[in-house]
Amino acid sequence: MLLMNLAVAFAAIAQSTWKNSKPILLRDTVLLPALGFLGIIALWWIIALFRRDLMPTPPEAFVNNLDFILHPFYQRGPGDLGIGWLLLASLRRVIIGFSLGALVAIPLGFLIGMSRSVMLAFNPMIQIFKPVSPLAWLPIALAIFNLAEPSAIFVIFITSLWPTIINTALGVSSVSKDYLDVAQVLEMPKWRQIYKIILPASLPYIFTGLRISLGIAWLVIVAVEMLTGGVGIGFFVWDEWSRLNLSSVFLAVLVIGVTGLLLDVAIAQLQALVTHRRPSTVNS
Template sequence: MVSAVFHAPLDPTPADAPDAHKSIAASALSTASTAKNTAKVSEAPAPRDGGALSRAFWQNVLPPALGLGLLVGLWALVSASTGRSIPSPYETWLQAVEVFSNPFYRNGPNDQGVGWNVLASLQRVAIGFGLAALVGIPAGFAIGRFAFLSRMFNPLISLLRPVSPLAWLPIGLLVFKGANPAAIWTIFICSIWPMVINTAVGVQRVPQDYLNVARVLNLSEWKVLTKILFPSVLPYMLTGVRLAVGTAWLVIVAAEMLTGGVGIGFWVWDEWNNLNVKNIIIAIFVIGIVGLLLEAALVKLATAFTFEEVKS
């Protein structure tokens, strides 16, 4: 009996085991094929919702179009009420087509196309703004980092920042003996303050816990600057840069009206001397569009280097 129990054969392997393996493999292939088809379906672009497109139109396209239409309507009303002393939108449009048909002509040093004038102004802005960034951003870090420097320079900044840009122009003419360096100097001195102030505020708002950890780890001042301060201050610094470039573009137009030469500000003043109001209005739109493009470029730069909460 015991022998019968212990020597009984185990359950035999089913004769159709190979068929079972084939069935399992076929099932696996079928599952994989289904998953692949499902993935393809999920990757297919979702059909566009007509309601979403309509909402996007009402929210993103229609309001700016209405704002522009309101501006043109008010402009036409003012033109009609002043007896056409202010050109109408249609007359200005025809003049703009003529102006931009050849924006880079040269008929002498004081008769150049609007394209050359814009490029000359942008060149002055780039030089003055670049010098202001080279000085203002490190100065902002130093003022925000060290309380002694903050107490030392805060009264000077508060005193000089409200000064009108044009008040600095005669100083530049006196020191540099030339209109072009004087205009660059004016841009520099007026665009440096937003970068200094915003950078210093950003440094002062770095959490003290970060600096305490750096002190415990005995980090060098360079490590503190590059690993702790710079990433934290970057949103503030880029805000200062945006404000500064807007200030620089405003200042150059006023400075060029007084210094002459080639530039969009000089072009406005020259057209006023020629009583060409159409070109003055065109210049106003050109100044606004260039300023808008500069602002958009810096916003792109800021969103590329800042955190998600800053982007929103």
């Protein structure tokens, strides 16, 4: 009887807690974000009213973009593709360049974090190249490859290296020395120390670097495609602006932003799956 009473009491407390937390959850996840978006739309509407010669209002932009929204994967000719195909083309370049960058940056970050000599050798190079604007690499890439496609991938590769290298090296160098001392006492091989101790401890740092690198890669591809042309969401923005079609530019900005958010969420979920930790929602 006592157990039954306790169960009823716990159920009542849980139900009361859920009822009290439900309005807070609704406010934090729905109402406040909606207010933020409504504020942006209102500001856009006000500016559009003063620039009626060029800028459309939100309803006008929505109507003008109905074809892109309803048929994102149409193909009406070699250069007339739906925004879905353009987005996939940009994503393909980003994923290739980002993946190649991660394959180089993570091992190099491990070497830098584990060896002072390697750190002293590579640190000046990293500090010099890290602040270089991504677009400054584009002429060099075009001179090397003489083609827009590999040049865009190279720029993604080179600019996505630095955050992953730095964060990986920081994670590796932050591993507690006590753990490594115990591993040496147990005569654990170096490769096993890396796999069993250093890698698990540095994974949160590595994923932080990967999230930052992926965000930079997605930023860079839009600017690169504006300059190189071809098929991609960046060139779409520039082409629509050349036609003074700001409605499509606003649509592209929304698509780029939502895609960037989804990419970050995907990396965060992968981090949670690998590290079994809840990832932070804000990039450092």
